[in-house]
Amino acid sequence: MSNTDFVLAIEDLTVSFDGFKAVDGLNMYIDHNELHVVIGPNGAGKTTVLDLICGKTKSSSGSIKFKNRELTKMPEHQIVRAGVGRKFQTPSIYENLTVYQNLEVSYPAGRSVWGSLTFKRTDEVIERVNKIAAEVLLTDLLQTEAALLSHGQKQWLEIGMLLMQDPELLMLDEPVAGMSAKERDQTADLLKRICQNRSMLVIEHDMEFVKQIAHKVTVLHQGKILAAGTMDKIQANEKVIEVYLGH
Amino acid sequence: MKALSEKLLGGKQGAIALAILAMVLFVIFPLWLDSFRLSMLGKYVTYAFVSVSLVLLWGNGGILSLGQGIFFGLGGYCMAMFLKLEASDPVSTKIQTTPGIPDFMDWNQITALPWFWEPFKSLPLTLILILLIPTLLAFIIGFAMFKRRVGGVYFSIITQAIALILSILIVGQQGYTGGVNGITDLKTLLGWDIRTETAKYVLYYVNVCLLILSIMLARYIITSKFGMLLLAMRDKEERVRFSGYDVSDYKIFVFCVAAMISAIGGAMFTLQVGFMSPSFVGIVPSIEMVICAAVGGRMSLIGAVYGTLLVNFGKTMFSETYPELWLFLMGGLFIAVVMFFPDGLAGVYDKYSKNFKLGELLAKFNKNTVKRIGDML
Amino acid sequence: MFGYTMDEIGNIVVMQGFSGLSLFSVLLLMALGLAIIFGQMGVINMAHGEFMAVGAYTTVLMSKLAVKYDLVHTYFVFAIIAAFIFAFVIGYLIEFLMIRHLYHRPLDTLLATWGLSLVMQQIFRSTFGAKEVSAELPEWLLGSFQPTPDIDIPINGVFVMGLAIIVTASVYLYIYRSRGGLRIRATMQNRTMASAVGINTKKVDRMTFALGCGIAGVAGASFTTIASTGPTTGSLYIVDSFMVVVFGGATSLIGTIASAFSIAQAQSILQFFMSSSMGKVSTLLVIVMILMMRPEGLFASKLRK
Numbered sequence: 001m002s003n004t005d006f007v008l009a010i011e012d013l014t015v016s017f018d019g020f021k022a023v024d025g026l027n028m029y030i031d032h033n034e035l036h037v038v039i040g041p042n043g044a045g046k047t048t049v050l051d052l053i054c055g056k057t058k059s060s061s062g063s064i065k066f067k068n069r070e071l072t073k074m075p076e077h078q079i080v081r082a083g084v085g086r087k088f089q090t091p092s093i094y095e096n097l098t099v100y101q102n103l104e105v106s107y108p109a110g111r112s113v114w115g116s117l118t119f120k121r122t123d124e125v126i127e128r129v130n131k132i133a134a135e136v137l138l139t140d141l142l143q144t145e146a147a148l149l150s151h152g153q154k155q156w157l158e159i160g161m162l163l164m165q166d167p168e169l170l171m172l173d174e175p176v177a178g179m180s181a182k183e184r185d186q187t188a189d190l191l192k193r194i195c196q197n198r199s200m201l202v203i204e205h206d207m208e209f210v211k212q213i214a215h216k217v218t219v220l221h222q223g224k225i226l227a228a229g230t231m232d233k234i235q236a237n238e239k240v241i242e243v244y245l246g247h
Numbered sequence: 248m249k250a251l252s253e254k255l256l257g258g259k260q261g262a263i264a265l266a267i268l269a270m271v272l273f274v275i276f277p278l279w280l281d282s283f284r285l286s287m288l289g290k291y292v293t294y295a296f297v298s299v300s301l302v303l304l305w306g307n308g309g310i311l312s313l314g315q316g317i318f319f320g321l322g323g324y325c326m327a328m329f330l331k332l333e334a335s336d337p338v339s340t341k342i343q344t345t346p347g348i349p350d351f352m353d354w355n356q357i358t359a360l361p362w363f364w365e366p367f368k369s370l371p372l373t374l375i376l377i378l379l380i381p382t383l384l385a386f387i388i389g390f391a392m393f394k395r396r397v398g399g400v401y402f403s404i405i406t407q408a409i410a411l412i413l414s415i416l417i418v419g420q421q422g423y424t425g426g427v428n429g430i431t432d433l434k435t436l437l438g439w440d441i442r443t444e445t446a447k448y449v450l451y452y453v454n455v456c457l458l459i460l461s462i463m464l465a466r467y468i469i470t471s472k473f474g475m476l477l478l479a480m481r482d483k484e485e486r487v488r489f490s491g492y493d494v495s496d497y498k499i500f501v502f503c504v505a506a507m508i509s510a511i512g513g514a515m516f517t518l519q520v521g522f523m524s525p526s527f528v529g530i531v532p533s534i535e536m537v538i539c540a541a542v543g544g545r546m547s548l549i550g551a552v553y554g555t556l557l558v559n560f561g562k563t564m565f566s567e568t569y570p571e572l573w574l575f576l577m578g579g580l581f582i583a584v585v586m587f588f589p590d591g592l593a594g595v596y597d598k599y600s601k602n603f604k605l606g607e608l609l610a611k612f613n614k615n616t617v618k619r620i621g622d623m624l
Numbered sequence: 625m626f627g628y629t630m631d632e633i634g635n636i637v638v639m640q641g642f643s644g645l646s647l648f649s650v651l652l653l654m655a656l657g658l659a660i661i662f663g664q665m666g667v668i669n670m671a672h673g674e675f676m677a678v679g680a681y682t683t684v685l686m687s688k689l690a691v692k693y694d695l696v697h698t699y700f701v702f703a704i705i706a707a708f709i710f711a712f713v714i715g716y717l718i719e720f721l722m723i724r725h726l727y728h729r730p731l732d733t734l735l736a737t738w739g740l741s742l743v744m745q746q747i748f749r750s751t752f753g754a755k756e757v758s759a760e761l762p763e764w765l766l767g768s769f770q771p772t773p774d775i776d777i778p779i780n781g782v783f784v785m786g787l788a789i790i791v792t793a794s795v796y797l798y799i800y801r802s803r804g805g806l807r808i809r810a811t812m813q814n815r816t817m818a819s820a821v822g823i824n825t826k827k828v829d830r831m832t833f834a835l836g837c838g839i840a841g842v843a844g845a846s847f848t849t850i851a852s853t854g855p856t857t858g859s860l861y862i863v864d865s866f867m868v869v870v871f872g873g874a875t876s877l878i879g880t881i882a883s884a885f886s887i888a889q890a891q892s893i894l895q896f897f898m899s900s901s902m903g904k905v906s907t908l909l910v911i912v913m914i915l916m917m918r919p920e921g922l923f924a925s926k927l928r929k
Binding site: 054056075076077080081085086088092093094095096097101104105106108110111112113116117118119158161165 | 471476478479482483486490491492493494497500
């Protein structure tokens with residue numbers, strides 16, 4: 001595979017589970033500062049693509065290059081350290097820690113065993129936690145136990161935890177699922193703000209929301225790309241209307 | 248420096264709890280109990296090392312090891328091997344076919360000291376091995392399992408199987424290990440008789456000092472970022488992994504530390520009680536140690552110590568008078584703690600101490616007592 | 625090798641192999657019950673060995689009655705059924721009183737069921753005494769037949785194996801070919817969905833747990849034909865049974881059978897050439913090491929999670 005200028009270059013990616021190809025010969029490229037949305041019906045392989053990129057699932061063949069570094073053979077924590085952050089579909093936060101602790105644990109220092117034993121809460125850490133907390137609208141709740149947050153706040157907290165790591169590629173799996181209309185708009189604003197200086201890959205079902213945020217859209221169907229391009233182009237695409245938007 | 252002491256003591260509340268524990272163990276019990284009961288207490292204190300290790304490993308890390316007896320036992324056996332060699336000098340064993348080797352070897356027609364007994368001729372080497380062997384074994388087990396993401400119930404069962412293997416092995420290899428009786432008749436440590444009353448007192452104090460140091464070590468780990476990560480992993484392992492941490496490294500480390508703390512307890516057990524046997528290695532003691540920690544509170548280092556002392560006092564008292572009742576009680580304790588008091592005594596205390604101020608009570612008590620004493624006079 | 629001729633080794637392997645088959649049958653039945661419960665609910669039942677003892681003691685009691693009423697020749701079949709029913713009913717009650725409150729805490733279930741096992745052991749001890757007791761076996765179960773002059777095959781071993789095969793086959797048919805089994809499998813795969821389509825998942829859990837215990841009871845009944853029963857008999861088999869389940873891949877029936885077979889045979893044959901304890905140690909050690917290399921067991925398939 002040749003090197004490219006893309007942040008993320010996925011080429012001929014395939015994964016099969018006992019013969020069933022969940023992702024089949026996928027090619028996809030993401031540019032710097034691009035907010036790329038993947039849509040598709042249930043079972044199209046969207047989440048599997050994220051799993052493959054972040055190393056949760058190992059690919060059967062093909063390549064995933066992040067800034068020209070091959071990810072398919074790397075262990076998960078190194079993929080993260082290389083600059084890829086991933087948010088899960090259901091909010092995945094540490095319920096028994098406070099919001100502050102949730103953010104602090106995600107701070108990218110003291111990641112080795114020894115480092116974590118000697119980690120000190122410096123002013124820099126505190127400052128960063130406060131800054132990110134403000135970004136995700138949780139400043140007033142820093143000392144609250146995370147289990148007590150509302151569903152939408154939990155989603156924001158997890159995004160905040162990823163921002164702590166300042167990843168170059170941020171992947172979000174259905175960030176507005178289960179949110180109220182107001183929260184959804186706030187999240188759209190949040191995503192627009194944070195996609196400066198980083199690329200984002202978002203999976204979403206909510207078409208209104210996709211229209212608000214997407215620079216580019218890829219439609220997946222049965223593990224393959226059905227169409228790709230701007231939102232306007234996708235909405236006009238007949239194949240897409242047939243399998244997805246039409247229903 | 249201030250931060251360090253804060254971490255070792257666990258803040259003001261932690262420091263008070265630790266001070267009270269030290270007070271109880273250093274002053275109150277030695278004044279209250281006769282030397283027989285005190286040395287029994289010393290034995291329980293050695294079990295408390297294991298409970299402390301389980302609070303770290305299981306309470307905070309969510310890793311339930313049903314094989315802590317392995318490490319307790321290895322620590323204890325290392326110490327026992329040294330003491331046994333000292334007790335088996337050629338003069339005191341001259342009636343044996345082969346003088347200078349432990350008596351049980353002689354009984355089993357072994358004529359030379361096996362190679363793995365050699366290092367235990369030296370005390371410094373023995374002390375190193377007490378810490379090293381259990382930690383190394385924990386590293387191997389932890390590395391093999393955690394790197395392959397074996398966790399939860401599987402880990403518990405496999406550690407239990409290893410505890411079973413080790414205890415069968417010790418019982419089966421009588422000539423090398425003393426078999427089911429264990430290593431007995433330990434007499435002196437570098438010439439110092441460990442069976443005298445003074446020795447028992449001295450060992451008791453050493454024991455308590457080491458326990459408090461272990462608690463402080465565990466405190467440090469729990470209050471550092473490492474401890475926060477342990478809690479985070481217990482809750483959402485995936486999230487920690489996808490925040491850039493190698494989860495397995497953390498688990499291996501905490502498992503090794505827990506093994507080492509248990510091993511210190513085991514070594515102290517041998518010194519305090521004067522023997523070591525496979526009945527402290529296998530499945531039953533390992534799981535009883537878990538219940539001790541659970542009774543005290545799986546999240547509370549200090550609570551686990553009290554829990555251990557309480558359960559074992561109960562065990563001794565009941566099995567002296569009503570042996571058949573004890574198993575019912577022990578079984579019931581398992582069920583009750585797990586079902587109704589998952590946070591143990593520490594949890595109950597936390598719940599009630601909120602609407603119940605100890606200070607006020609003491610003040611009231613003092614006032615009444617002073618008044619009553621005044622009346623009496 | 626060990627000072628035996630090849631012929632002798634052949635005979636030893638055949639005979640030890642057959643004695644291994646008795647162990648295999650008991651382990652298989654034990655593991656079957658454990659695997660059903662574990663696969664269904666993720667629950668580890670540490671008291672499973674005591675349910676086996678329930679079956680064994682039931683058989684012993686039945687044999688006492690049989691001697692009294694001169695029914696020794698026929699009672700054993702009924703004893704097996706009674707063992708199943710007793711263990712089933714107790715399992716049903718335990719699920720109701722204890723297990724169902726702990727479903728989301730697998731590690732705690734493990735501890736609570738350990739507590740239960742202590743209580744049950746003490747009940748056995750108080751009721752039947754600390755000494756081991758044995759059942760009066762019908763004559764047709766005793767003795768052995770000799771295909772060649774050097775080989776003795778005990779009839780009880782063959783009987784126990786036959787029983788294990790019948791029970792395993794029935795469990796297979798029940799789980800994969802019946803409505804009840806369908807409900808169990810549906811709950812196992814997707815609890816929420818199963819309850820959404822009208823399956824009473826709580827009832828399914830209770831039945832599954834009781835069924836697993838019932839099978840352990842049958843294991844106990846067959847156990848009485850090869851050894852005598854004491855209060856701690858069950859606890860001697862619990863770790864082996866767990867190893868069978870884990871080694872076989874937890875959810876695979878074929879895996880459970882294969883691993884019960886290999887573990888029992890390895891132990892039985894090794895115990896002849898080494899001491900009994902070393903045979904057991906080597907077998908367990910090999911399993912633990914294989915599990916460290918391949919934690920998912922021998923027969924697990926790759927799944928999309």
